[in-house]
Amino acid sequence: xxxxxxxxxxxxxxxxxxxxxxxxxxxxxxxxxxxxxxxxxxxxxxxxxxxxxxxxxxxxxxxxxxxxxxxxxxxxxxxxxxxxxxxxxxxxxxxxxxxxxxxxxxxxxxxxxxxxxxxxxxxxxxxxxxxxxxxxxxxxxxxxxxxxxxxxxxxxxxxxxxxxxxxxxxxxxxxxxxxxxxxxxxxxxxxxxxxxxxxxxxxxxxxxxxxxxxxxxxxxxxxxxxxxxxxxxxxxxxxxxxxxxxxxxxxxxxxxxxxxxxxxxxxxxxxxxxxxxxxxxxxxxxxxxxxxxxxxxxxxxxxxxxxxxxxxxxxxxxxxxxxxxxxxxxxxxxxxxxxxxxxxxxxxxxx
Ligand SMILES: Nc1nc2c(ncn2[C@@H]2O[C@H](COP(=O)(O)OP(=O)(O)O)[C@@H](O)[C@H]2O)c(=O)[nH]1
Ligand SMILES: [Mg+2]
Numbered sequence: 001x002x003x004x005x006x007x008x009x010x011x012x013x014x015x016x017x018x019x020x021x022x023x024x025x026x027x028x029x030x031x032x033x034x035x036x037x038x039x040x041x042x043x044x045x046x047x048x049x050x051x052x053x054x055x056x057x058x059x060x061x062x063x064x065x066x067x068x069x070x071x072x073x074x075x076x077x078x079x080x081x082x083x084x085x086x087x088x089x090x091x092x093x094x095x096x097x098x099x100x101x102x103x104x105x106x107x108x109x110x111x112x113x114x115x116x117x118x119x120x121x122x123x124x125x126x127x128x129x130x131x132x133x134x135x136x137x138x139x140x141x142x143x144x145x146x147x148x149x150x151x152x153x154x155x156x157x158x159x160x161x162x163x164x165x166x167x168x169x170x171x172x173x174x175x176x177x178x179x180x181x182x183x184x185x186x187x188x189x190x191x192x193x194x195x196x197x198x199x200x201x202x203x204x205x206x207x208x209x210x211x212x213x214x215x216x217x218x219x220x221x222x223x224x225x226x227x228x229x230x231x232x233x234x235x236x237x238x239x240x241x242x243x244x245x246x247x248x249x250x251x252x253x254x255x256x257x258x259x260x261x262x263x264x265x266x267x268x269x270x271x272x273x274x275x276x277x278x279x280x281x282x283x284x285x286x287x288x289x290x291x292x293x294x295x296x297x298x299x300x301x302x303x304x305x306x307x308x309x310x311x312x313x314x315x316x317x318x319x320x321x322x323x324x325x326x327x328x329x330x331x332x333x334x335x336x337x338x339x340x341x342x343x344x345x346x347x348x349x350x351x
Contacts, residue, residue, distance in 0.1 A: 055225035057106035062134050065144030066154040067115030070175035075099045075112040077206040083236045084112045085250035089261040096134050102232040106220035123340040135165045140222045142171045147188050148179035159196050169199045169222040178205040241268040244319050248287050251315035263292040265349045282326045290336040297333050
């Protein structure tokens with residue numbers, strides 16, 4: 001463990017997208033949440049941490065780890081909402097997704113990243129570039145290492161990469177603890193401890209909820225004293241169209257095999273709000289599902305359109321939950337040949 005003192009907030013911050021809701025600079029005292037008996041009722045105003053009591057802390061935490069390490073599931077558990085889609089398919093997360101968690105003592109902007117792996121396609125290369133760019137600006141790098149698998153070469157590569165960013169604190173999150181017998185966890189923690197000079201190591205299960213609160217509190221402790229960066233009620237900076245597209249992709253991922261999960265891309269072309277609907281108040285979401293080959297198109301649609309209907313129903317339910325109202329979902333399947341390796345198509349699909 002290192003004994004570095006808390007760094008002052010650096011000026012090198014990741015840029016916030018324009019559609020995010022930034023918090024007002026000063027003086028909006030959020031009511032403290034009942035389970036958090038801290039001295040501070042709201043953010044400190046100067047960010048220096050010199051105010052009496054515990055200073056409010058805020059900043060960016062990048063969650064990294066190899067594919068399937070449990071990064072997205074943990075982010076959702078921390079935020080308490082489905083911000084990032086998850087599945088047992090590697091490469092489910094394809095962008096840096098920000099989930100925001102606010103308590104009375106701090107605010108964590110969690111950056112969920114695509115799993116790092118050796119890039120096979122231009123898409124893989126771009127995803128690795130995304131992660132590298134995110135690591136440059138964050139306050140904390142949290143490396144997810146599954147409790148139920150030994151450290152592999154992929155993990156070592158990611159740990160080495162994390163420690164090439166010395167400005168950040170480094171936290172090891174030993175994930176999926178529900179998958180190992182209690183007696184076997186200490187040995188895994190010792191193994192993780194020996195990997196690097198961590199600021200702290202926390203075991204956690206995002207599925208059982210065990211120690212999720214500890215992860216939250218420990219991450220806040222690693223952040224610099226700072227005013228709030230987003231309004232308390234903001235839980236993500238993703239826009240509605242992006243979240244809908246991801247929910248469509250999630251509905252299909254688990255069911256698809258071989259190369260198909262990788263070949264899938266979803267773009268929401270249009271959302272018509274319920275007000276614009278004459279007969280019934282129902283939002284309309286028009287989405288295009290892209291695959292790479294004609295044969296894949298057939299599989300996604302299924303016999304008589306059966307598969308596509310099933311995906312559509314599952315996705316619609318999730319979107320209805322997200323918007324809190326009824327939704328009509330229109331899915332079109334299209335072929336974008338070899339999009340993963342085409343710069344032009346990658347741009348068009350938003351990568
Ligand atoms: N048993 C168990 N499974 C988990 C846990 N966290 C994630 N998973 C599963 O591991 C798989 C990959 O999770 P995901 O969050 O998508 O991993 P990512 O690729 O690192 O973002 C999914 O099937 C999850 O349900 C956990 O704490 N316990
Ligand atoms: Mg993920």
